[in-house]
Amino acid sequence: MREVLLSTGDRVVLYDTSGPYTDPEVETDVRAGIAKLREPWIAARPRRTGSQDTQLSFARRGEITAEMEFIALREGVPVEKVRDEVAAGRAVIPANVRHPEIEPMVIGEAFLVKVNANIGNSAVTSSIEQEVEKMVWATRWGADTIMDLSTGRDIHQTREWILRNSPVPVGTVPIYQALEKVGGKVQDLSWEVYRDTVLEQCEQGVDYMTVHAGVRRDYVPLTARRKTGIVSRGGSILAAWMIAHGRENFLYDHFGELTAILREYDVTYSLGDGLRPGSIYDANDEAQLAELKTLGELGRIAREQDVQVMIEGPGHVPMHKIRENVELQKQLCDDAPFYTLGPLTTDIAPGYDHITSAIGAAMIGWYGTAMLCYVTPKEHLGLPDLEDVKQGMIAYKIAAHAADLAKGHPGAQAWDDALSDARFEFRWEDQFNLALDPQTARSFHDETLPAEPAKQAHFCSMCGPHFCSMRITHELRRMNDAEDAAGVVG
Amino acid sequence: MREVLLSTGDRVVLYDTSGPYTDPEVETDVRAGIAKLREPWIAARPRRTGSQDTQLSFARRGEITAEMEFIALREGVPVEKVRDEVAAGRAVIPANVRHPEIEPMVIGEAFLVKVNANIGNSAVTSSIEQEVEKMVWATRWGADTIMDLSTGRDIHQTREWILRNSPVPVGTVPIYQALEKVGGKVQDLSWEVYRDTVLEQCEQGVDYMTVHAGVRRDYVPLTARRKTGIVSRGGSILAAWMIAHGRENFLYDHFGELTAILREYDVTYSLGDGLRPGSIYDANDEAQLAELKTLGELGRIAREQDVQVMIEGPGHVPMHKIRENVELQKQLCDDAPFYTLGPLTTDIAPGYDHITSAIGAAMIGWYGTAMLCYVTPKEHLGLPDLEDVKQGMIAYKIAAHAADLAKGHPGAQAWDDALSDARFEFRWEDQFNLALDPQTARSFHDETLPAEPAKQAHFCSMCGPHFCSMRITHELRRMNDAEDAAGVVG
Ligand code: SF4
Ligand code: SF4
Numbered sequence: 014m015r016e017v018l019l020s021t022g023d024r025v026v027l028y029d030t031s032g033p034y035t036d037p038e039v040e041t042d043v044r045a046g047i048a049k050l051r052e053p054w055i056a057a058r059p060r061r062t063g064s065q066d067t068q069l070s071f072a073r074r075g076e077i078t079a080e081m082e083f084i085a086l087r088e089g090v091p092v093e094k095v096r097d098e099v100a101a102g103r104a105v106i107p108a109n110v111r112h113p114e115i116e117p118m119v120i121g122e123a124f125l126v127k128v129n130a131n132i133g134n135s136a137v138t139s140s141i142e143q144e145v146e147k148m149v150w151a152t153r154w155g156a157d158t159i160m161d162l163s164t165g166r167d168i169h170q171t172r173e174w175i176l177r178n179s180p181v182p183v184g185t186v187p188i189y190q191a192l193e194k195v196g197g198k199v200q201d202l203s204w205e206v207y208r209d210t211v212l213e214q215c216e217q218g219v220d221y222m223t224v225h226a227g228v229r230r231d232y233v234p235l236t237a238r239r240k241t242g243i244v245s246r247g248g249s250i251l252a253a254w255m256i257a258h259g260r261e262n263f264l265y266d267h268f269g270e271l272t273a274i275l276r277e278y279d280v281t282y283s284l285g286d287g288l289r290p291g292s293i294y295d296a297n298d299e300a301q302l303a304e305l306k307t308l309g310e311l312g313r314i315a316r317e318q319d320v321q322v323m324i325e326g327p328g329h330v331p332m333h334k335i336r337e338n339v340e341l342q343k344q345l346c347d348d349a350p351f352y353t354l355g356p357l358t359t360d361i362a363p364g365y366d367h368i369t370s371a372i373g374a375a376m377i378g379w380y381g382t383a384m385l386c387y388v389t390p391k392e393h394l395g396l397p398d399l400e401d402v403k404q405g406m407i408a409y410k411i412a413a414h415a416a417d418l419a420k421g422h423p424g425a426q427a428w429d430d431a432l433s434d435a436r437f438e439f440r441w442e443d444q445f446n447l448a449l450d451p452q453t454a455r456s457f458h459d460e461t462l463p464a465e466p467a468k469q470a471h472f473c474s475m476c477g478p479h480f481c482s483m484r485i486t487h488e489l490r491r492m493n494d495a496e497d498a499a500g501v502v503g
Numbered sequence: 504m505r506e507v508l509l510s511t512g513d514r515v516v517l518y519d520t521s522g523p524y525t526d527p528e529v530e531t532d533v534r535a536g537i538a539k540l541r542e543p544w545i546a547a548r549p550r551r552t553g554s555q556d557t558q559l560s561f562a563r564r565g566e567i568t569a570e571m572e573f574i575a576l577r578e579g580v581p582v583e584k585v586r587d588e589v590a591a592g593r594a595v596i597p598a599n600v601r602h603p604e605i606e607p608m609v610i611g612e613a614f615l616v617k618v619n620a621n622i623g624n625s626a627v628t629s630s631i632e633q634e635v636e637k638m639v640w641a642t643r644w645g646a647d648t649i650m651d652l653s654t655g656r657d658i659h660q661t662r663e664w665i666l667r668n669s670p671v672p673v674g675t676v677p678i679y680q681a682l683e684k685v686g687g688k689v690q691d692l693s694w695e696v697y698r699d700t701v702l703e704q705c706e707q708g709v710d711y712m713t714v715h716a717g718v719r720r721d722y723v724p725l726t727a728r729r730k731t732g733i734v735s736r737g738g739s740i741l742a743a744w745m746i747a748h749g750r751e752n753f754l755y756d757h758f759g760e761l762t763a764i765l766r767e768y769d770v771t772y773s774l775g776d777g778l779r780p781g782s783i784y785d786a787n788d789e790a791q792l793a794e795l796k797t798l799g800e801l802g803r804i805a806r807e808q809d810v811q812v813m814i815e816g817p818g819h820v821p822m823h824k825i826r827e828n829v830e831l832q833k834q835l836c837d838d839a840p841f842y843t844l845g846p847l848t849t850d851i852a853p854g855y856d857h858i859t860s861a862i863g864a865a866m867i868g869w870y871g872t873a874m875l876c877y878v879t880p881k882e883h884l885g886l887p888d889l890e891d892v893k894q895g896m897i898a899y900k901i902a903a904h905a906a907d908l909a910k911g912h913p914g915a916q917a918w919d920d921a922l923s924d925a926r927f928e929f930r931w932e933d934q935f936n937l938a939l940d941p942q943t944a945r946s947f948h949d950e951t952l953p954a955e956p957a958k959q960a961h962f963c964s965m966c967g968p969h970f971c972s973m974r975i976t977h978e979l980r981r982m983n984d985a986e987d988a989a990g991v992v993g
Pocket of ligand 1: 471472473474475476477478480481482483484882883884885
């Protein structure tokens, strides 16, 4: 949590994901990693014979974990609500028992809408240090989870550094590393290579994994008449593998085995939408919806084994087709938390897809999506740099908060109210400090009125002193009060 | 219209508002003004005795004007539809008979969603040349109308330059200049000063005027318990005047007279929402809705005199309260075109209100709003500069186009489809040229892969060559074709 001290003496408490990095009293050393908050909690737990407990199995037995307590405090809700939502499969707590560094968080419709930031190098660009820096940077701007999508060199090492330093849960897409292990040759992929990769990542502490087990062989022909084919990397890799081998998706065939591995570490499934639409034209088509149905079936199998499940969603969807995505997902996937990429509401603005998709993200969040995967301005064009990560995060924190307001999340509006009060009372410094991005708000104001007295001024350069409507409102309220005092009814 | 020539030889035709400024064959001279497209049309019209015809009176008599023909071509709709929507009061064609320079356009739910850009100096900053430059710049990025909100020095002169050089209709808020005329003293305002100001602006060629005639004396106390009072400049000025004088709004009292003046020039009313909410807390409150009802009544009076009418709307509104705004406006204002500012869907992000409001703008456009007034990143903080104008325009063109798609506007999706085709076929140059902002799209791509061959490459730096899902899709389609040819069913 972050406390903003106002000039009035009041304090506003905001949800904060940046862990020790914004705590002035904590020194962080990237080589040592951050403190292991969960270590004593995990150590204190009785290990059951046969298999590891998961947050889901605890919840189903009515037990409250330390993670749930932490979350209840953060979200400002009763801990029983956290437990019950997890037990019902409507919320997940991604928290690998091998990842003690994280501050636990919950993903579910009943809670604050979360934002995930994708980072990770590609073969073309970026280094380990840069990706760790991006992770810290993303949480500084409010990322609730991060996904390490590295596909280039040093995948294991990059992930190790990110895991040991991340205060938020970390997700991956194991098929990327599996493909690197077979030299990038899709046809050489196999269940065995994949399984070993998943084990390696579970051991390291990955909290949730995107698994494209729903891309079944029969669905691939459904994408033939699409404008943009298969745009999920994992989806396209598995489709190519199935065609090369003339066989069913090995992730589908081995789903039970895979589930048993994830259970051992309490790793959460993020069942990937390998056939999500990559253009407005392809939205809500047969391929997408066929896969969604399969994801629902797989989710039931996983939860039977006490493994937590989220379901991934699109993509590119025009506004009038967004609600259908949420309704179908709830119905087909038993209200498992929905985790969507955007969606982008138009294809015409490469370079601004953080905006085309913030529109869709805000709406889909309002309709019930639990976590939004951010899109940066570089989408479709290149690997995001630090500035892109920031712009993507800000657009998505706006979308998530707008959704929290629209859902009527208790407490969400307190932030807006505090900022509006500061604005109306011309407490400029308070307005800046409460802003999602204080530096930018301050620097925009200071571009035209940099002098210190302007921080108390009853106007800014937008309307100027004569036309400042808020200043005039104060004046007319004073006039009104004077009239009232004189007994003249205004 | 703008034609984009693709590398395939195909052409994509896009709606364009930039007039002669982007036509390489036309030289423009800001001192001479641009060509007077409408001059012969206006000259050829018979003047009826007693009073000037308006687009509305023509339409009501079933007559088709040259403006309607021009618009029908631009919008790709039958001219009868333009006429009928205008006749019904569901659409307006803001086109002062004294403003021959504009390329006519229509504002109505049945047509493409339009975007207005506010420009104009304030007492604190900016010059005439800068404001003309902003106007040209705003239309370059797609502004369908511009409002000159100048409040500083040289209001008349600034407006003259803008009018003589603008290819799009120009709106104003006459109370601003009226207030400057009385030295900024609200209590010295009068109907006479206001009327003379309106006449001066009508003569100059202003196409539509924001008139806050709906801020009635009885509504001011309804704002007392608001978080942010009255945030419309015009609204706060008139409220202060009413309290100072203990009298009804002079715009309400003289509305018939004012309407007669506007009719003479075919100036369109934009009935201002002086009591729009300035914060999430104040959204859809009693003050706002009381005024809206009055705007509906005033609209009926104006249309009886054949004066065209738009209705202005909020402001700050959380997502779940947006639809109610549109439904009430339609019902109370007889489907007159709605023209909204944003709305901002949260207050927490000063510096990014082009994004907080693009979310609301896209949604309200989908629900039926005819024109969106842009919000720039400087909202609440200062006067926008050229870069802010561009960022505001782009966010709003995205919102308007997303709304056109969601409304199922015929032809809207062709743009998305052309861009998605180019993307899937790795025609990078076509993708850039079709983008809303080609320069930015190209420069983002080139940041990591600047070399010329990368413009044909079947990947970019986002996923890299091994993981480019679109490249893999092409490969699997080839594999599939090979199998089909060999008689092996995949
Ligand atoms: S001048 Fe305008 S934007 Fe600035 S504080 Fe006053 S009302 Fe707000
Ligand atoms: S590398 Fe990724 S972002 Fe780039 S063209 Fe291929 S699929 Fe699109």
